[in-house]
Amino acid sequence: MMAAKIDPRTKIVLVLSLTSMVLVVENLAFVVGIGIISIVCALLMGVELLALVRRYRRILILLLTLSIVQSVFTPGTKVLFEVFGIPLLTEKGLEMGIKTFVRMLVILTSGVIMSTSNYRETIQGLIQWKVPYKIAFMTALSLRFIPIFTEEFQDSMVALQLKGIDFRKIPFGKKTQIYVYLITPIILSSLKHAEEIAITMESRAFGAYQNRVEYLVLRLKGYDYAVMITAVFLSIGYVWVAMMV
Amino acid sequence: MESYIKLTGISYGYPRSRFALRDINLSLNRGEIVGIAGENGSGKTTLGKIIMGILMPDSGNIVIDGVDGKNLKLCERGSKIGYAFQNPDRQLFAANVQDEIIFPLEIKGMDKTTALVRAAALLERFELSHLKERVPMRLSRGEKQRLVLAATLAQEPGFLILDEPATGLDRDRKKALYQLMEELAREGIGLAVISHDLQFIKDHTNRIIRLKDGKVVDDGC
Numbered sequence A: 001m002m003a004a005k006i007d008p009r010t011k012i013v014l015v016l017s018l019t020s021m022v023l024v025v026e027n028l029a030f031v032v033g034i035g036i037i038s039i040v041c042a043l044l045m046g047v048e049l050l051a052l053v054r055r056y057r058r059i060l061i062l063l064l065t066l067s068i069v070q071s072v073f074t075p076g077t078k079v080l081f082e083v084f085g086i087p088l089l090t091e092k093g094l095e096m097g098i099k100t101f102v103r104m105l106v107i108l109t110s111g112v113i114m115s116t117s118n119y120r121e122t123i124q125g126l127i128q129w130k131v132p133y134k135i136a137f138m139t140a141l142s143l144r145f146i147p148i149f150t151e152e153f154q155d156s157m158v159a160l161q162l163k164g165i166d167f168r169k170i171p172f173g174k175k176t177q178i179y180v181y182l183i184t185p186i187i188l189s190s191l192k193h194a195e196e197i198a199i200t201m202e203s204r205a206f207g208a209y210q211n212r213v214e215y216l217v218l219r220l221k222g223y224d225y226a227v228m229i230t231a232v233f234l235s236i237g238y239v240w241v242a243m244m245v
Numbered sequence B: 001m002e003s004y005i006k007l008t009g010i011s012y013g014y015p016r017s018r019f020a021l022r023d024i025n026l027s028l029n030r031g032e033i034v035g036i037a038g039e040n041g042s043g044k045t046t047l048g049k050i051i052m053g054i055l056m057p058d059s060g061n062i063v064i065d066g067v068d069g070k071n072l073k074l075c076e077r078g079s080k081i082g083y084a085f086q087n088p089d090r091q092l093f094a095a096n097v098q099d100e101i102i103f104p105l106e107i108k109g110m111d112k113t114t115a116l117v118r119a120a121a122l123l124e125r126f127e128l129s130h131l132k133e134r135v136p137m138r139l140s141r142g143e144k145q146r147l148v149l150a151a152t153l154a155q156e157p158g159f160l161i162l163d164e165p166a167t168g169l170d171r172d173r174k175k176a177l178y179q180l181m182e183e184l185a186r187e188g189i190g191l192a193v194i195s196h197d198l199q200f201i202k203d204h205t206n207r208i209i210r211l212k213d214g215k216v217v218d219d220g221c
Helices: A008-024 A028-044 A049-055 A057-072 A091-114 A119-128 A133-162 A172-203 A222-244 B044-052 B074-080 B097-107 B112-125 B141-153 B171-186 B198-204
Strands: A079-083 A086-090 B005-013 B019-028 B033-037 B059-064 B081-084 B159-163 B190-195 B207-212 B215-220
Touching: A008 A028, A008 A091, A008 A119, A008 A222, A028 A049, A028 A091, A028 A222, A049 A057, A057 A086, A057 A091, A079 A091, A086 A091, A119 A133, A133 A172, A133 B074, A172 B097, B005 B044, B019 B044, B019 B215, B033 B044, B033 B171, B033 B198, B044 B059, B044 B074, B044 B081, B044 B159, B044 B190, B074 B081, B081 B141, B097 B112, B097 B141, B112 B141, B141 B159, B141 B171, B171 B190, B171 B198, B190 B198
Parallel strands: B033 B190, B033 B207, B081 B159, B159 B190
Antiparallel strands: A079 A086, B005 B019, B005 B059, B207 B215
C-alpha cells in the first residue's frame, strides 16, 4: 500500500502543516474543516478509524470534557442556554469549546499519523535532515516509551483493583492518595528502564565515534515530494482563504 | 462439595493470534493445592488472568463462590481470589513494607488499629517484620514475593493463584513457600500454582492440571 511506503519526513511535513493550520485559523467552519482533513489523512495513512476511537476512547472523553468546561466558562453576549437566569452556554462559549476539541483532536491525530512509521525510520529521517543523532535518538526513544508506560499504568490499575479497591466508591480525598500509589511504581520503573538503557548503550559504545555509517538510508520518492509540496501550498492557501472570509 | 471456582467451556484468543485457551472446563476447590503446568505459551498465565477477570473470555462461563463471574467487578474478584503476578514489582505501590499491607485495608474502611494488628501478624508470618520500614522496591525478589503474598492474604481471599512463585527462590525459600502453601490449604484456602517447573508442581501439589496449546490435556493427582 502506498501509505505504508511514505517517507516519515513526508509525514512530519504533513503533520506540521495540519497542526500549524489548526493553530493559526480562527474561523470555526475552517477549524472543523482541518479536523476532517486530518482524519482523512490518517485514514489515507492506513489508520483504522474504529480501532483508533476504541484505543483513544478515554482521551477523547477527556477532550470532550475539557471542551465542555471551556464552553461553560467562556462568557458571551448571545446566551444559548441558561438556568435561573444564569447563562450556562453562550454562542461564543460553544464556538470556543468546538475549536478546543478540534485542535486537540488534530494534535492527537497527528501523533497517530506519525505512529504509522516505525520509530527507527523516523530517527533516520530526522538524522538525514541534519538533526543531531543523539537528539533524534532520544526523541524516538521517548516516543517508544509511551506505550510501555500506558501498559504499566493499566497493569498498576488492575493490580490495585485486585487488592479489592473500587475506584468508583473511594471518596475524593482518598482518590488523590490512590493516584500517588499508582504513579510511584511507574516513576520507579521508568527510572529503572532509563538506567538499564543507559548501561546497554554504554556497553555498545553509543556515541564513541564522531562519524556514523548508516545501514538504513531513506530516499524521498516522487510521491513524497508531491505530498509535501501539496501539503505546504494547500495549507498556506487554506489559511489565506480562512483569513479572507 | 460445591466448587469455589467453576469454569465451563472457556475459550480465549488474543487479538490477531491463535486461540490461547480452548474449551476449558475446570472446578477448583478451597483447601486443595492445584498445580497448573505446561510449556511456555501453553495458556497457563492466560487461564489465571481469565479467572481473575483481567481478561474476559470469548466464550464460556465462570462462577466464583456461587456468583456468576459476569456480575463480579475486578475489585470484587480481587477480594475473593488473591493473585500473585509473575513479576512482584507490578503489585508493589506503597512507600514502605507495612503500608503495602495497610493501605488497601484503610481505603476499604478498616480502622488503622485493626489494620496495623493484621499487618503485624502477616509481617511476622512472612518474616518481614524487621523490614517493615523499608521501601518495597528495594527488597530482594524473594522478599518482594513474600510481601505480595502477605498483602494479598490481608484481603482474606478464599483462593490464591500464584504465577510462577518459585522463580528466583533458593532451595530453602522454595521449601518455606511449600510449607506456607500447605498451611494455607489447611486453613481452607484453595491454591492454584502456575508453573512451567513440572518437578516443583509434582512435588508440592495435590492435583496437576496440564495445559498444551490452550487445552487441558491432563487433570489428575
